[in-house]
Amino acid sequence: MKMRGARILLEALRCEGVNHIFGYPGGAVLHIYDEMIKHAESLGIKHYLVRHEQAALFGAAGYTQATGKTGVALVTSGPGGTNAVTGVANAFMDSLPMVVFTGQVPTNLIGNDAFQEADLTGITRSCVKHNYLVKKVEDLAPTIKEAFYVASTGRPGPVLVDLPKDMTAQELEFSYPETIEMRSYKPQTQGNPKAVRRAVEAMLEAERPVLYIGGGAIHGGAHDEVRRLAERLNLPTTCTLMGLGAFPASHPLSLGMLGMHGGYWTNMAVNNCDLLISIGARFDDRVTGKLTEFAKGARFIHVDIDPSCISKNVPCDFPIIGDSKVVVQQMLDEVEQMVGHGANITPRQGWHDQIAAWREQHPFWFKEDGDIIKPQYVIHELHRLTGGKAVVSADVGQHQMWTAQLYGFDHPRNWLNSGGLGAMGYGFPAAIGAAVARPNDLVVAVVGDGGFQMSCNELATIKQYNIPVKILVINNGYLGMVRQWQEQFYEHRYSHSNIEVAPDFLKLAGAYDVPAMRATKASEVTAVLEKALNTPGPMLIEMQVAREENVFPIVPAGAALKDMILA
Amino acid sequence: MKHTISLLVENEYGMLSRVSGLFSARGYQIDTLNVAPTLEEGVSRMTLTTHGNDHIIEQILRQTLKLVKVIQVTDMTANPHVEREMVMLTVSARRGEERQEVLSLVKIFRARVVDVSEDALILELTGNGEKVEAFINLLRTIGIQDMVRTGPVAMTRVAAVRALQQIEDEEEFSELTLNEKV
Ligand SMILES: Cc1ncc(C[n+]2csc(CCOP(=O)(O)OP(=O)(O)O)c2C)c(N)n1
Ligand SMILES: [Mg+2]
Numbered sequence: 001m002k003m004r005g006a007r008i009l010l011e012a013l014r015c016e017g018v019n020h021i022f023g024y025p026g027g028a029v030l031h032i033y034d035e036m037i038k039h040a041e042s043l044g045i046k047h048y049l050v051r052h053e054q055a056a057l058f059g060a061a062g063y064t065q066a067t068g069k070t071g072v073a074l075v076t077s078g079p080g081g082t083n084a085v086t087g088v089a090n091a092f093m094d095s096l097p098m099v100v101f102t103g104q105v106p107t108n109l110i111g112n113d114a115f116q117e118a119d120l121t122g123i124t125r126s127c128v129k130h131n132y133l134v135k136k137v138e139d140l141a142p143t144i145k146e147a148f149y150v151a152s153t154g155r156p157g158p159v160l161v162d163l164p165k166d167m168t169a170q171e172l173e174f175s176y177p178e179t180i181e182m183r184s185y186k187p188q189t190q191g192n193p194k195a196v197r198r199a200v201e202a203m204l205e206a207e208r209p210v211l212y213i214g215g216g217a218i219h220g221g222a223h224d225e226v227r228r229l230a231e232r233l234n235l236p237t238t239c240t241l242m243g244l245g246a247f248p249a250s251h252p253l254s255l256g257m258l259g260m261h262g263g264y265w266t267n268m269a270v271n272n273c274d275l276l277i278s279i280g281a282r283f284d285d286r287v288t289g290k291l292t293e294f295a296k297g298a299r300f301i302h303v304d305i306d307p308s309c310i311s312k313n314v315p316c317d318f319p320i321i322g323d324s325k326v327v328v329q330q331m332l333d334e335v336e337q338m339v340g341h342g343a344n345i346t347p348r349q350g351w352h353d354q355i356a357a358w359r360e361q362h363p364f365w366f367k368e369d370g371d372i373i374k375p376q377y378v379i380h381e382l383h384r385l386t387g388g389k390a391v392v393s394a395d396v397g398q399h400q401m402w403t404a405q406l407y408g409f410d411h412p413r414n415w416l417n418s419g420g421l422g423a424m425g426y427g428f429p430a431a432i433g434a435a436v437a438r439p440n441d442l443v444v445a446v447v448g449d450g451g452f453q454m455s456c457n458e459l460a461t462i463k464q465y466n467i468p469v470k471i472l473v474i475n476n477g478y479l480g481m482v483r484q485w486q487e488q489f490y491e492h493r494y495s496h497s498n499i500e501v502a503p504d505f506l507k508l509a510g511a512y513d514v515p516a517m518r519a520t521k522a523s524e525v526t527a528v529l530e531k532a533l534n535t536p537g538p539m540l541i542e543m544q545v546a547r548e549e550n551v552f553p554i555v556p557a558g559a560a561l562k563d564m565i566l567a
Numbered sequence: 568m569k570h571t572i573s574l575l576v577e578n579e580y581g582m583l584s585r586v587s588g589l590f591s592a593r594g595y596q597i598d599t600l601n602v603a604p605t606l607e608e609g610v611s612r613m614t615l616t617t618h619g620n621d622h623i624i625e626q627i628l629r630q631t632l633k634l635v636k637v638i639q640v641t642d643m644t645a646n647p648h649v650e651r652e653m654v655m656l657t658v659s660a661r662r663g664e665e666r667q668e669v670l671s672l673v674k675i676f677r678a679r680v681v682d683v684s685e686d687a688l689i690l691e692l693t694g695n696g697e698k699v700e701a702f703i704n705l706l707r708t709i710g711i712q713d714m715v716r717t718g719p720v721a722m723t724r725v726a727a728v729r730a731l732q733q734i735e736d737e738e739e740f741s742e743l744t745l746n747e748k749v
Contacts, residue, residue, distance in 0.1 A: 125585060126592045130635040133580065150635055184577055184638040308629035311622075 005137050006031035006168035007039060009101070012144040014043040015176045018072050020436050022048045022059035026076025027116060028103025031168040048436060048465060051457040053080050055429035057087020058418075058455075061096050062430030065416040066391055067437045068221065070097040070152045077103040078116030081162075082123065086423055088158050089127040093420025094242060095219060097156035099147050106166040107135060120162050129157030137170040145177045154187030155306040156219055187305060191322035191330050199277075199301045199318040200334040203233055204343055206275035208351045211235040212258070215242030215419070216280015216304060218412045220324030223247065226279060229328050232335055234348055236355055238266050240281050242419040245409035250388070255355065259287040260555045261401040265358035267553070267561040270295055272354075277301045280324040283313040284420070293560035303327045362566055364405055366549070371521040375399060375474050375545040378525055379406040382444065382472065385529055390442045391434050393417065395427030395451030397481040399474040401551045403446045425454030431469045432461060442533065443468070449475040450499055459512035462538040470533060471540045473505055476547050484550050488565070509540040516540035569598070569618045571643040571650060571721045572627065577636040578604065578611040585634055586613060595619065595627055599652075599718025610638065614720045643721040652719040653693045654703065655681070659710035660688045669709060676702050687712060695719070 003011070009032060013021070025033045036047055050056045053075045060071030071091075075084045081102040091098045105114040121131045130150050132143050143161060151159040203209060211230050217223060223246045230237045230253050237247045238255040247254055255266040262270075270276065276298045281287070288294040291313060301318040302310050310319045320327055339345065366376040379402050382390070388408050393416035394400040400417055409415045416434055418426035431445035447455075452473050462469050477500035486494050509516035516539065519528040525543065532541045553564040576582050583602060590597050601614040617627060624642065632640040643650070660666040666688070673680060673690060676698065682689035692702050696719060703714065 121581060122584070125581070125588050135580075182635075184636050306633065308626065308633050310629075312626060 001173070002171040003174055004031060004035060004168060005140050005163075005170055005172070006035040008137075008140050008172065008174050009144065009163070009168065010035055010039055010043055010045060011174050012141050012176055013045055013072065016070070016144070016148045018070070019044055020046050020048065020063060021072040021074055022050055022056040022063070022433065023074035024050055024053050024056055024076065024080060026078075026080045026103060028077035028080075028105060028165045029074060029101075029163070029168070031165065032074065032101075032103075032163075047074075048432075048461065050429065050432075050461050052455075053083035054087050054425065055432070055455060055458050055461070057084050057098070057100065058090070058426050058429035059433035059436070060098050060100075061087065061091055061094075061426075062393055062416050062433030063437045064096050064098060064433075065430065066413050066434035068219070068413065069437070070099055070148055071433065072099050072101070074101045075103070076116070077105055077120070078118045081118055081120040085124060085127070086421070088124050088160060090418050090421040090423050090426065091158035092127040092129065094418065095156050095215060096158065097152040098158040099144075099151050100158055100160045102160060102162050104133070104162045104164040107164045108166070110164065120160065124160050127158075128160050129155075131160040131162065133162045134164065134167045137167050137172050140167060140172075141174065141176050145180055146182070149180050150185060154185070155216075188321050189305070189323040189326050191303065191320040191327035193330070195318060195320045196327065196330045196334055199320060200331055200338060202275055202299060202301060202318060203235075203277060203331075204335075204338065204345065207348060208273045209233070209235050209275040209277060209348075210255070210269050210273040211237040211247075212240070212270070212276055212278045212281055213237060213243040213246045214240045214279065214281025217243055217246040217324045218280075220280060220305070220326075221412075222279065222324035222328050223412045225325055225328035225332065227251070229332055229335075232332065233345060234352070235277070236269055236352065238262070238270065240284070240287055240419075241404055241417070243281060244404060244415045245412040248410040249408035250410055257404055259284075259561075260289070261405065261551050261553065262561075263359070263364060263405070264362035264553055264564065264566060265355055267555070267564055268358045269355045271562045273298050275299050275301065279303045279328060280305070282309045285313075288313065288561070289555045289563075290558060290560040293562070362553070368522070369546060371523055373519060373522045373525055373543055373545045375476065375543070375549055376402050376406055377522065378472070378474065378529075378543050378545065379403050379446070381526055381529055382446070383407050385526070385533060386442060386444070390414070390444050391416070391431075391438060393427045393431035393434060393443065393445045395445070395447040396422045396424045397448040397451060397479070398476070398484060398549070398551050399446055399448045399480070400427075401481075424448075424451040427451060428455040428469070428471060429458050431471070432458060432467055435467045435469050442470070444470045444472055444533075446472045446474065448480060449473060449477065449502055449505075450479045452505075453499075453502065456508060459509060459514050459540075463512050463514055466537055468537050470538075473540065473542045474545055475502075475505065475542055476545050476549070477502070478547060480549075481551070483548070484554075487548070487550070488554070489556065505540060505542040514538050514540055516542065518542040518544065520544045568620070568624075569616060569644070570624050571614065571616050571648070571719055572631070573641045573643050573721060574613040574615070574631060574637055575605070575639040576611050576613060577638065578609050579636055582611070582636060583613075585636070586615075586631060589630055589634065590617075590627075593626070593630060595623065599716075601718050601720055614718070616719060641723070643723065647724040647727045648721050649724060650695050650719045650721040651693055652696060652699055652717050653691065654699050654714065654716045656690045656692075656703070656706060656711055657687055657713040658690060658706050659686060659712060661686045665709060669706070672702070672705055678702065
């Protein structure tokens with residue numbers, strides 16, 4: 001049967017097992033929306049209409065962060081596409097598998113400065129894993145197949161498919177390719193056995209090893225293997241911001257998060273280790289601080305699926321290209337072989353004791369201050385009341401760092417945030433995507449008063465679909481992270497970071513007919529949180545917190561990890 | 568140090584801007600660039616020259632290889648290879664001594680005269696970079712009115728190809744494997 005390109009797109013999505021898409025209509029994609037109203041339901045596809053294209057992308061990103069399934073977004077040409085660019089860049093920086101469909105003016109108008117024309121493949125070229133402009137309707141189905149394949153394999157990333165309007169109007173017999181073979185794209189999953197052996201030898205020799213886990217371990221689903229490796233070799237284990245949950249925070253070997261706002265003991269351990277074993281992390285500047293001072297006395301093992309990550313920032317002694325899950329399993333096998341041949345696994349008690357002493361010296365702490373709500377206390381209570389089991393989506397700022405430090409993630413895919421791009425406005429829409437993907441889990445968006453005002457329009461979305469996201473607004477009346485830097489590094493000159501002129505968040509929620517609660521005193525926090533979390537459906541919770549609290553420790557930008565400021 | 572890098576790419580729309588965009592986005596320099604079809608349908612070869620320390624070159628090789636439609640990346644400079652570029656020059660060559668001098672240089676360099684007029688010649692020369700440079704420098708003193716250079720193309724020497732094959736067969740682990748699509 002012949003069908004319009006628009007219908008072919010939907011059929012292809014079904015073949016890819018897509019059940020949810022986030023989008024926003026416009027002229028160039030109207031054929032697609034027209035087919036959608038007729039066929040989406042029978043194809044098992046549900047479309048969520050957001051209130052701004054950026055939220056469609058962030059929703060799809062939250063969806064994939066919470067599940068590992070490829071996120072899908074659909075927006076129109078021109079302004080629809082340009083509004084989506086931040087979301088594409090975010091997915092690129094955090095290696096999120098996403099396929100983004102954008103409308104485009106008809107092929108005969110491309111290049112004419114037509115109404116709502118933007119060169120979306122050109123604009124996004126530097127922030128996609130790959131992108132396509134479909135120029136023949138015959139290419140449509142194979143392109144979609146390739147797009148999903150490229151997005152979800154190797155180092156995952158966003159793939160954009162630009163669809164000129166005539167491509168969705170022309171008719172063709174639908175057939176979907178079953179297999180795919182690309183001579184130019186062959187991700188390597190298996191680590192080189194010799195490289196693995198040399199790395200394991202180094203692990204057995206090391207006296208002060210640290211295991212350093214990044215987002216790649218979550219993408220690769222390597223959490224079990226990582227835990228077994230840490231336990232088998234007694235490896236103190238730290239996670240990056242993106243890797244939180246890949247190793248249980250409550251595990252005795254857990255060091256928590258490292259880097260700019262990492263724990264004192266964590267950064268000290270990294271700074272003093274003699275072997276740093278990196279799995280799916282990329283030695284980001286927010287992790288390493290001053291590069292020349294980073295883990296100066298250590299050798300580096302670096303497992304990464306992306307060869308270009310290896311030795312990009314620090315020279316690596318033991319590079320291993322491969323999938324995190326596969327390679328760590330290879331390492332485990334290699335360990336058993338060596339033990340079989342008489343190799344010894346040392347307890348390294350002295351090293352563990354040293355780290356414990358550092359931890360005792362400077363744990364995460366905050367001062368209570370009468371009835372003023374400390375933001376850290378809110379996160380602490382959120383953890384307690386949810387048993388650490390909620391899916392938590394943070395925005396960007398101080399509240400994000402406190403959540404990363406204090407929530408204590410024991411499971412992968414329960415922690416969503418915009419790490420690489422650090423895009424304010426991410427937390428709330430990402431939580432919507434997560435709640436759509438995991439309707440049986442409690443999903444909490446921890447957002448700042450600043451970031452929430454970049455995304456609060458999505459209150460209409462959760463109202464329309466009754467999506468049970470709990471929005472926890474940490475309201476300090478400041479662009480808090482900016483204010484902190486201005487306090488610490490610009491002598492208290494709070495230039496344009498005061499945002500106390502803000503809507504009444506309860507009334508704002510009320511305008512969207514979303515229920516809301518507020519706490520203004522420390523003594524109210526627990527009761528308000530408890531009640532809000534136990535009320536089914538969407539809910540906004542405003543916490544009016546201490547205005548000038550700071551995130552500690554902090555490694556000043558460009559300084560060495562060991563030069564962190566503690567209080 | 569200067570490096571000549573050879574890329575095999577899918578000949579698809581936007582391919583050139585993907586490669587050049589990568590260079591500009593990451594702050595690398597393209598000194599010369601050459602694109603043309605290969606024997607295989609749908610595959611083009613780009614030959615580019617760039618410069619940088621070992622670390623930068625390593626990153627260039629890996630980042631370009633990461634592009635989804637790049638099939639192969641070779642750092643020609645790392646192995647014995649032959650490089651050629653072509654230059655065309657319009658030089659002033661008035662009848663008499665000047666023209667004789669130009670023609671003798673043409674002979675020495677095994678260049679060719681491809682166009683003649685009253686007082687100027689168009690010359691064509693193929694050779695490696697050094698030879699081309701030397702030719703240009705000598706002609707400069709006489710008077711170059713116009714010049715176009717193609718930038719080099721390069722080919723690995725046959726013996727070197729065999730040696731590399733052998734390393735691969737022995738499956739020796741090296742940094743080499745970081746720079747290949749398997
Ligand atoms: C889109 C965007 N613009 C600007 C920034 C820079 N920035 C980082 S944190 C921050 C302040 C965030 O304020 P708020 O949302 O209230 O969170 P808080 O730090 O107060 O917890 C700003 C402006 C950013 N990360 N993203
Ligand atoms: Mg704030």
